[in-house]
Amino acid sequence: MNFRTVTSGLALATLGMGFVPGIAVAETFSLWVRSDGSEFMPPLVEAFNAMGEHEANLQIVPVDELVQRYAIASAGGSAPDALSLDLIFTPAFAEAGQLRDMTEFTQALPYFGDLSPAHLSVGTVNDRIFGIPFSGDASFLLWNKDLYEQAGLDPEAGPTTWAEIEDQARAISELGDETYGFYFSGNCGGCNIFTFAPLIWATGGDLLSADGRTAMLNSDEVIAAIDFYRGMATDGLVPAGSQTDSGANFFAAFANGNIGISPSGSFAIGALNNNYPDLNYGVTFLPGQETGQFSSFAGGDNFVISAGTDDSKIPAIEAFIEFAYSLEGQKILVANGAVPVRGDLAAEVFEGLDARYLVSAEAMANGRTPYTTVFNDIINSRNGPWITMLNRAFFATSEDEMLKAIEDGQAEMQSIIDAAN
Amino acid sequence: MTPTDPTRDNAPPTPRKPRQAGWHGLFYVLPALVLVAVFFLVPLGMTVWMSLHDWPLLGNPRWIGTANYERLFSDTGFWNAMRFTAQYTVVATIGLLGVAMGLALMVQSQGRASSIYRTIYFLPVVTGFASASLLWAWLSNVDAGLFSPAAQLLGVTENRINLLANFDTAFWTVTIMVVWKMAGFYMVILMSGLQSIPTDYEEAARIDGASWFQRFRWITMPLIRQPFALALILCVSGSMLAFDQFYIILNGGPRNQTVTAVYKIFNESFVSFRLGYGSALSVVLLIILMILSAIQLRLLRDKGEAK
Numbered sequence: 001m002n003f004r005t006v007t008s009g010l011a012l013a014t015l016g017m018g019f020v021p022g023i024a025v026a027e028t029f030s031l032w033v034r035s036d037g038s039e040f041m042p043p044l045v046e047a048f049n050a051m052g053e054h055e056a057n058l059q060i061v062p063v064d065e066l067v068q069r070y071a072i073a074s075a076g077g078s079a080p081d082a083l084s085l086d087l088i089f090t091p092a093f094a095e096a097g098q099l100r101d102m103t104e105f106t107q108a109l110p111y112f113g114d115l116s117p118a119h120l121s122v123g124t125v126n127d128r129i130f131g132i133p134f135s136g137d138a139s140f141l142l143w144n145k146d147l148y149e150q151a152g153l154d155p156e157a158g159p160t161t162w163a164e165i166e167d168q169a170r171a172i173s174e175l176g177d178e179t180y181g182f183y184f185s186g187n188c189g190g191c192n193i194f195t196f197a198p199l200i201w202a203t204g205g206d207l208l209s210a211d212g213r214t215a216m217l218n219s220d221e222v223i224a225a226i227d228f229y230r231g232m233a234t235d236g237l238v239p240a241g242s243q244t245d246s247g248a249n250f251f252a253a254f255a256n257g258n259i260g261i262s263p264s265g266s267f268a269i270g271a272l273n274n275n276y277p278d279l280n281y282g283v284t285f286l287p288g289q290e291t292g293q294f295s296s297f298a299g300g301d302n303f304v305i306s307a308g309t310d311d312s313k314i315p316a317i318e319a320f321i322e323f324a325y326s327l328e329g330q331k332i333l334v335a336n337g338a339v340p341v342r343g344d345l346a347a348e349v350f351e352g353l354d355a356r357y358l359v360s361a362e363a364m365a366n367g368r369t370p371y372t373t374v375f376n377d378i379i380n381s382r383n384g385p386w387i388t389m390l391n392r393a394f395f396a397t398s399e400d401e402m403l404k405a406i407e408d409g410q411a412e413m414q415s416i417i418d419a420a421n
Numbered sequence: 422m423t424p425t426d427p428t429r430d431n432a433p434p435t436p437r438k439p440r441q442a443g444w445h446g447l448f449y450v451l452p453a454l455v456l457v458a459v460f461f462l463v464p465l466g467m468t469v470w471m472s473l474h475d476w477p478l479l480g481n482p483r484w485i486g487t488a489n490y491e492r493l494f495s496d497t498g499f500w501n502a503m504r505f506t507a508q509y510t511v512v513a514t515i516g517l518l519g520v521a522m523g524l525a526l527m528v529q530s531q532g533r534a535s536s537i538y539r540t541i542y543f544l545p546v547v548t549g550f551a552s553a554s555l556l557w558a559w560l561s562n563v564d565a566g567l568f569s570p571a572a573q574l575l576g577v578t579e580n581r582i583n584l585l586a587n588f589d590t591a592f593w594t595v596t597i598m599v600v601w602k603m604a605g606f607y608m609v610i611l612m613s614g615l616q617s618i619p620t621d622y623e624e625a626a627r628i629d630g631a632s633w634f635q636r637f638r639w640i641t642m643p644l645i646r647q648p649f650a651l652a653l654i655l656c657v658s659g660s661m662l663a664f665d666q667f668y669i670i671l672n673g674g675p676r677n678q679t680v681t682a683v684y685k686i687f688n689e690s691f692v693s694f695r696l697g698y699g700s701a702l703s704v705v706l707l708i709i710l711m712i713l714s715a716i717q718l719r720l721l722r723d724k725g726e727a728k
Contacts, residue, residue: 067478067479067691067694068478068691070479071478071479071694074479092479093479095480096477096479096480096481097480097481098479187672187674239563239564240563240564240581240583240586241562241563241564241565241583243583243586244562244563244583244585244586244671244674244675246672246674376692376693376694377692377693380692381688381692381693382672382673382674382692383672383673383674383677383680383688383692384692388676388677391674391675391676392676395586
C-alpha cells in the first residue's frame with residue numbers, strides 16, 4: 001500500500017464519517033462469539049444494526065481458541081466489549097475478575113424469572129450475576145429419512161433405544177455404496193461429552209459425581225455405553241475415518257447425506273436448514289437402553305460484558321441484550337438453531353416452526369451440565385483422559401483392551417481432579 | 422561462506438586506530454543490538470520471570486519460586502514428549518538432509534533443466550506448515566483422501582487403510598510430509614556450498630582415478646562442512662520445535678503418542694491455562710536446544726579454524 005492510497009483512504013474515511021446520521025448516543029461496541037454461534041449470531045447482529053440506533057461489531061472466534069484469545073486480548077487491554085461465552089467457562093472468567101457485574105440490569109428485566117435457570121446458575125458467582133442466558137444448545141439424534149426409506153425402515157420413526165439404533169444402522173449400512181448406518185467423531189472430547197455422555201445419563205449413570213470430585217468412568221453404565229459404540233464400530237456400521245476425526249466432520253459427515261443416524265446438536269438444525277435444504281432429516285432424543293429414557297447435554301452461551309468495558313458503551317450493549325430477548329430476537333435465534341432462553345415466549349417463538357425445533361427444546365429441558373472446575377483438562381483437551389479413553393475403547397479389538405482403556409482413563413481423570421483440588 | 426576466501430589472506434593489513442574503530446563499531450551494531458534486546462532478550466527474561474510464578478491464563482499470578490521446575494522433573498508427560506521429539510528429530514534430520522543432499526547434487530549444475538528442477542523442488546517450501554499439514558491431513562484421510570484409494574489401486578492393501586490410526590503409519594506420514602515440504606530449503610543451502618567448490622579439484626581427483634564415492638567423501642564433504650553445519654543445526658532445532666504438523670494432522674494421537682515438546686508446552690499453557698508451568702517447560706527446552714547446538718558446532722568445526 002503506497003502513501004497515496006493511505007491518504008485517499010483517510011480522506012474517504014473522514015468523508016464517510018460526515019455522512020453518518022447524527023444521533024448523539026449512537027455507540028459501536030465489539031462483540032465476540034465462538035464459531036458454534038456462527039449460524040444464529042450474524043443474523044441477530046444484522047437485524048440489530050439495521051435498526052440504526054447502535055452498532056454491534058461482530059467477530060467470530062474459532063471455538064478451540066476463544067479462551068486464550070480472550071485472555072491475550074484482555075492482557076493487552078483490547079478485550080471485546082461483550083461476548084457470548086460458552087456457559088461452562090462463566091464461573092472461571094467471573095472468578096478471575098474479567099467480567100462486569102450485571103446483577104442490577106438483569107434483575108430489573110420484567111421477564112427475569114423466565115430466563116433459563118441452568119444458564120443463570122453457572123452465571124452467578126457469590127450471589128452476583130456475571131453472565132446472563134443467551135442461547136441454548138441441546139444434543140439429540142439426527143436421522144436421514146431418505147436413507148430410511150431406501151432401507152425399508154419407517155422414515156417417520158427414529159430410534160428410541162440403543163438396540164433400535166444398532167438395528168436401524170445395520171439396515172442402512174447394508175445399502176452399501178459408501179453408505180453407513182452411524183457416525184460419531186471418535187477422537188473429539190467436546191463432541192462426545194455433548195452427544196455420547198447423554199447416552200450414559202439416560203440409563204441413569206454418570207461419569208462424574210455431582211460435586212465433580214470423583215471420576216466414575218469404570219461404572220457399569222459407562223462401560224455398557226462404550227461397548228454399544230464399540231460394537232457398531234467393529235461391525236463396520238461407522239466409516240473408518242471416525243477413529244481419527246477430531247471434530248472436523250462432526251457436522252459435515254451427516255450433512256453429506258450418506259449417514260443414516262448421527263448424534264448432533266441444536267446448531268445443526270440451523271446449519272442444515274440454511275445450507276442443506278434438500279436433506280430430509282428427522283430429530284429425536286438421545287435414548288437410553290430402554291424405551292422412554294432420554295437425556296441431553298444442556299449447553300449454550302451466557303452473555304457477558306468485559307470488566308474493562310467503557311461505561312459509555314453499556315447502553316448500546318443493554319439495547320442489544322433487550323433486542324435479543326425480544327420476540328423478534330428470540331425468533332431469529334430459534335430459527336437459526338439456538339434453543340430459546342426465555343421460557344415465557346417459547347409458545348410464540350415456536351409458532352410456525354417445524355416440530356424438530358420442539359424436540360430440541362424438550363431435550364434441553366431434560367439436559368445436564370457436568371460441573372467440574374477442570375472441564376478443559378479432563379474433557380475438552382485433545383490429549384485429556386476422556387477422549388483418550390474413548391478413542392482407545394471405542395476402537396479396541398478385544399473386550400480386555402476396552403476395559404484396560406477405561407481403567408487407565410479412570411485413573412488419569414481422578415489424578416487430574418485430585419491435583420486441582 | 423567460501424572456505425577459500427582470497428581476500429582474507431591476500432589483502433594487505435590496513436593501518437587503523439583501534440580505539441576509535443571500536444566505538445564506531447558499537448554504533449554500527451546498535452540497531453541490531455536493539456532488535457535483539459527487544460525481540461529476544463526481553464521476551465526471554467519475561468519467560469523466565471513467568472516460570473517462577475503460578476500464572477493462570479486469566480487472573481492474577483502468584484510467586485512460587487522454583488516449584489514449577491521441581492514439578493517438571495517428575496512430569497512423565499513432559500519426558501515422554503521429549504523422548505518422542507528426540508526420536509522424531511533423528512529420523513526427520515536423517516531423512517531431510519539425505520534427500521536434500523541428493524537433490525542438491527542433482528541440481529547443482531548450471532543450465533535450464535537444472536533451474537526448472539530447482540524451482541520444482543523448492544516450491545513446497547513456500548507453503549506454510551499449517552496449510553501443508555491441512556493438505557496432508559486431507560490426503561491421508563481414510564474416507565475422503567487420496568492415499569488410501571491409491572494404496573488399494575496399487576494393490577498394497579485390499580481394504581481401506583487409515584494411516585493416521587496407528588503409530589507407525591501416522592509417524593511416517595508426518596515425517597514424509599516434512600521431508601516433502603522442507604527438503605528443498607536444505608537443498609538450496611547445500612547447493613550453495615557445492616557450487617563454491619572449484620571444479621579443478623574434482624577434475625584432478627578424476628584424473629587420479631578416484632571413484633564417485635571417494636570424490637564425494639574426500640573432496641565434496643570437507644569443502645561443504647560449513648553449509649552442512651548450518652543445515653544440520655537449522656534442521657535439528659527446527660525438528661526439536663515441531664508442533665503444527667502433529668497438532669493439525671494427528672492431534673498428538675494415536676493415543677497421545679505423538680505429543681511433541683512444544684505441543685506439551687502448548688497444552689499446559691493454553692488448554693490447562695498454566696502459563697507459568699508452560700514457561701518453565703519452555704526454558705528447559707531452550708537449554709536443551711542450546712546444548713545440542715553447541716555440541717553440533719563443536720563436532721563440525723573445521724580444525725583449521727579452531728584457533
